Amino acid sequence: MSRTVTRRALLGSGIAATAALAAPHAADAAIRLDAVDVHPPGYPTVEAVKWMGEELARESGGRIRIRQFPSGQLGAEDDTLGFARYHAIHFCRVAVAALNNPFPETRALALPYVFRSTDHMRRVVDGPVGTGLLNVFERRGLVGLAYYDAAPRSFYNIRGPIETPADLAGLKIRSPLSDMVLETLAAMGANPTPLSFGGVFSALETHLIDGAENNLPSFESSRHFETARFWSETEHSFSPDALLMSKSAFDALTPADRELVKDVARRSVQVMRQGWDARVAEARRIVLAAGVAINRPDPAPFAAAVEPVVRRYIADPVLGDLYNRIRTEG
Known part of the structure; x- marks a missing residue:
């Protein structure tokens, strides 16, 4: 698919798609669903949604198809989240932190x-x-379909290895737009800098930021390793991604098609995980071959630094209950 499709063109086609999906579907009515991702073709999340499209087309006899817009063609994750809520697109893959x-x-x-x-x-x-x-x-116009892997997340930067929280002192570290992540990075000693994922490469090159935190496949596929030559495996977060669908688009489907979409999305998780495990190993090989220095610091000082942040959040009864259930899971 051409990468020259503009956001304005998509929004226009989204309005048309909304009208089409709003009408009752005949059993043989063709349905085209648009999916977006900031990651490039070949990335495990993009490939999992590609598999979804192939499976939906196969199981529906070609009636349901997915058109993909990878590589951030339609903006940052916050943008695509809004597009999905208002039915300009149908699927988006978004980091849970966002x-x-x-x-x-x-x-x-x-x-x-x-x-x-x-x-x-x-x-x-x-x-x-x-x-x-x-x-x-x-409650905000979306349907949660599945969780994809996006971790473990660690630090990378242009200055030097991070061995203890003291090494983060004064470093401008990119953060996703999450208050909790901003507080977490500050507790570790960094100077958190909110920035969309697509802006990180140029920010590293111009020294607007000193580093970021993410997973190895994103570090490699974004080419951030060409500038940030130090990868420190703090593994401070295993936060996943969420695959979401526009609720109005989902509700406009027939009951049978809704169940098909949900089933195929659930099955795509295993496709994604197989691709993810292979991609993590391949990304490590690529960045090591490129000369990136990798160190594995003791996680205990980092965990201790963020403990006050964790305690503050889990004081909320809902988060406290979820936290305890997660920690006691097998």
């Missing part, structure tokens, strides 16, 4: 050191906690 402010319950999944490992995170999002949290999006 959902923390409008959906406070999701903060439970983004708290620092709440998860012990990737396997722990996967068990939680596959279980009652994750399933329950998919329901919170409906």
Whole structure:
């Protein structure tokens, strides 16, 4: 698909798509659903949604198809979230941290050191906690379909290895637009700088920021490693991504098509995870070959630094209950 599609053109087509989806569907009516992602083709989340499109087309006899807009063609995650809420697009993949402010319950999944490992995170999002949290999006025009991997998240920067929180002192570290993440980075000693993911590369090159925190596949696919030559594996967050759908678009589908979309989305999680595990290993190989210095600091001082932030958030009864359920999950 051409990458010259503009946001204005998509919004115009979204209005037409809204009208089409709002009408009752005949059993053989063709349905085109638009999906967006800030990541490039080949990235595991993009590939999982591509698989969804192929599966939907196969199971519907070609009646339901997905058109993808990867590589941030339609803006930052906050932009695409708004487009989905107002039915200009149908699917968006968004980092949970970007959902923390409008959906406070999701903060439970983004708290620092709440998860012990990737396997722990996967068990939680596959279980009652994750399933329950998919329901919170409906109150603001979205349907939660699935959680994808986006972790572990660690620090990378242009200055030097991060061995202790003291090494973060004064460093301008990019943060997603989440109050809790901003507070977390500040508690570790960094100078958190809110910035969209798409703006990080130029900000690193111009030294507007000193570094960021993210996962290895994003560090590699964004080419941030070409400027930020130090990767420090603090693994302070295992926060996942959420695959969301416009509620008005979802409601306009027939009951059978709704169930098909939900089923295919659930099955896409395993496709994504297989691709994710392979991509993490490949990203590590690429950045090491490029000369990036990787160190693995003791996580204990970082966890201690953010403990006051965690305590403050889990004082909220809802978050406290979710936190305890996550921590006691197998």
